[in-house]
Amino acid sequence: MITVFTPTYNRAYTLQKLYESLCNQICKDFEWLVVDDGSTDETSTLFEKWKTENKIRINVLYRTNGGKSTAINLGVQNAKGNLFFIVDSDDFLTVDAVEKLVSAERKKKIQNYSFPVAGFCYRRKNYRTGELIGFSRKTLPTTASSLELSFKYGFVGDKAEVFYTDILRQFPFPDIPNNKFVPEALVWYHIAANGYKLIIIDEAIYQCDYIADGYTKNFKSNLKKNCRGFALFYKECLKYQEIPLFIKVKYLVRFLQCKLYEMKI
Numbered sequence: 001m002i003t004v005f006t007p008t009y010n011r012a013y014t015l016q017k018l019y020e021s022l023c024n025q026i027c028k029d030f031e032w033l034v035v036d037d038g039s040t041d042e043t044s045t046l047f048e049k050w051k052t053e054n055k056i057r058i059n060v061l062y063r064t065n066g067g068k069s070t071a072i073n074l075g076v077q078n079a080k081g082n083l084f085f086i087v088d089s090d091d092f093l094t095v096d097a098v099e100k101l102v103s104a105e106r107k108k109k110i111q112n113y114s115f116p117v118a119g120f121c122y123r124r125k126n127y128r129t130g131e132l133i134g135f136s137r138k139t140l141p142t143t144a145s146s147l148e149l150s151f152k153y154g155f156v157g158d159k160a161e162v163f164y165t166d167i168l169r170q171f172p173f174p175d176i177p178n179n180k181f182v183p184e185a186l187v188w189y190h191i192a193a194n195g196y197k198l199i200i201i202d203e204a205i206y207q208c209d210y211i212a213d214g215y216t217k218n219f220k221s222n223l224k225k226n227c228r229g230f231a232l233f234y235k236e237c238l239k240y241q242e243i244p245l246f247i248k249v250k251y252l253v254r255f256l257q258c259k260l261y262e263m264k265i
Contacts, residue, residue, distance in 0.1 A: 001029050001030060001031065001080060001081040001082065001083075002029060002030040002031075002081045002082075002083045002085055002098055002101055002102070002162075003030065003031055003033050003075075003079040003080060003081030003083065003084050003085065003165065004022065004030050004031070004032050004033070004085050004087055004093075004098075005033045005034075005035075005072070005075040005076075005079065005084055005085065005086050005087065006018065006032065006033070006034045006035075006086075006087055006088065006089050007034075007035045007037055007068050007071035007072065007075065007086075007088075007089070008034060008035070008036055008037065008039065008043060008089035009036075009037040009038060009039055009065060009089075010039045010040060010041045010043070011039070011041075011043065011089035011090060012039070012041045012042040012043045012045075012046055013041075014089055014090040015043070015046060015089055016046075017092045018087065018089065018090075018091065018092045018093075019032075019046075019050055020092070021092035021093045021094075021095070021097075021207075022056050022092075022093065023055045023056055024095050025056075025093070025095060025096075025097065025098045025099070026095055026096050026098070026099045027096075027098040027099035027102055028056065028098070029098060029102055030056075030057070030081065030098045031056075031057040031058075031059060031079075031080055031081060032056055032057060032058045032059070033059050033061075033075055033078065033079055033080075034047065034058070034059070034060045034061065035060075035061045035063065035071040035074050035075050036060055036061070036062045036063070037063065037065050037066060037067070037068075037071050038063065038064045038065030038066070044060075044062070047060045059078070059080075061074060061075075061078060065180070066180060067179070067180025067181050067226075068180070068181055069173035069174075069175075069180070069181060069182040069184075069229065070173060070175050072086065072168075072173055072184075073172045073173050073175070076165060076168045076169055076172070077169070079165045081165060082105075082164060082165055082166070083101060083105060083119065083120075083162050083163070083164060083165065084119075084162065084163050084164070084165040084168055085101070085160075085162045086161075086184075087206065088208070090208070090209070091206060091207060091208040091209075092127070092207050092208075093205060093206060093207065094204065094205050094206075094207060096205070097205035097206070100122075100201075100203070100205055101120065101162060101205070104120055104199065104201060105120075108120075108199060113143070113197075115143075115195060115196070115197050116195055116196050116197070117143075117164075117196065117197060117198070117199060118145075118146075118163055118164060118167050118191050118192075118196035118197065118198055119161060119162045119163035119164050119167070119198055119199070120161070120162045120198060120199045120200075120201060121144075121146075121149065121159050121160070121161050121162075121198040121199070121200050121201065122159070122160040122161075122162070122201050122203055122204065122205045122206060123159065123160060123202060123203060123204040123205075123206070124157075124158050124159065124160050124204060124206040124207070124208055125204035125206070125207055125208075126207075126208065126209060127207035127208065127209055128209055132204055133157050133158055133204075133208070134155060134156055134157020134158060134159065135155070135156055135157060136153050136154055136155040136156075137153065137154030137155075137156075138152075138153045138154055139153075140153060140155070140200055140202050141153060141200055142199065142200055143197050143198065143199055143200060144197055144198060144200055145191075145192035145195075145196065145197045145198065145242075146161070146185065146188040146189055146191065146192040146198065147189055147192040147193065147240055147242040147243070148192070148197075148242060149198070149200070150185075151240075151242045151243050151244060151247070152242065158208070160204075160205060160206035161188065161198065163191070167191060167196065168187075171187050171190050171191050171194075172187075173186070173187055174186075174229075174232065176228045176229050176232070177228075178228070178265070179226050179227075179228045179229045180225070180226060181222055181225075181226040181229055182226070182229035182230075182232065182233065183229070183230065183233045185233065186229075186232065186233045186236060189236065189237070189240065190236075192242075193240065223254075223257070223258065223261070224261050227258040227259075227261035227262045227265070228258070228262060230254070230258045231255055231258035231259055231262065234251040234252070234254045234255035234258065235255055237251045238251060238252060238255070
């Protein structure tokens with residue numbers, strides 16, 4: 001079974017599209033696990049309504065606001081699926097997303113890989129334009145670690161990673177006081193550094209757009225507010241051999257920028 005995981009905070013106005021895309025899945029072998037991260041809007045009312053409709057399995061965990069990173073930890077701890085698919089509250093899936101994941105996992109079981117497999121990596125597409133998000137400077141491989149995908153093959157842009165739940169339980173996000181966000185790549189790179197690779201499938205199963213109050217649109221403000229988490233990420237990146245020197249110089253500048261922000265807190 002797949003766990004489709006959504007952390008949400010005051011996104012009642014966007015969740016309908018995601019809910020409908022899950023109800024329309026060709027394959028229903030999934031649960032929708034949600035962490036409501038202290039929402040003060042109509043989010044809880046929506047989920048109570050959708051639960052009574054009984055169209056899909058829904059499990060909602062409520063907590064005070066703590067940020068996305070620790071919400072993922074909570075989701076991983078409570079997931080029932082063997083695969084864990086993070087889908088943000090303002091995004092949604094293609095109707096065959098779960099079906100493709102189930103098929104890919106079935107095929108993976110009969111392969112004899114010489115390395116441990118962390119999960120699967122698909123593409124995202126812009127639901128307004130239909131265009132694939134991100135690009136690679138080289139032809140995408142069929143398998144690669146998260147570090148290799150970014151720095152050997154030069155993939156730039158958001159991807160749709162699906163990890164085995166038991167692996168994510170081994171690599172939780174750090175809980176940093178007064179910090180509500182840590183780049184997901186921090187954990188993805190930790191997994192890669194331990195020898196795990198992803199099966200790369202060059203198809204889009206994840207549809208998104210970058211809305212005004214999303215993380216991507218507000219990178220600079222997020223960097224200031226969550227400087228400790230970003231500082232940890234950039235510091236960790238400096239030790240990976242896969243990352244080229246010129247990128248490490250950029251990350252070092254970012255790290256120092258974060259430390260300056262931290263001094264002002």
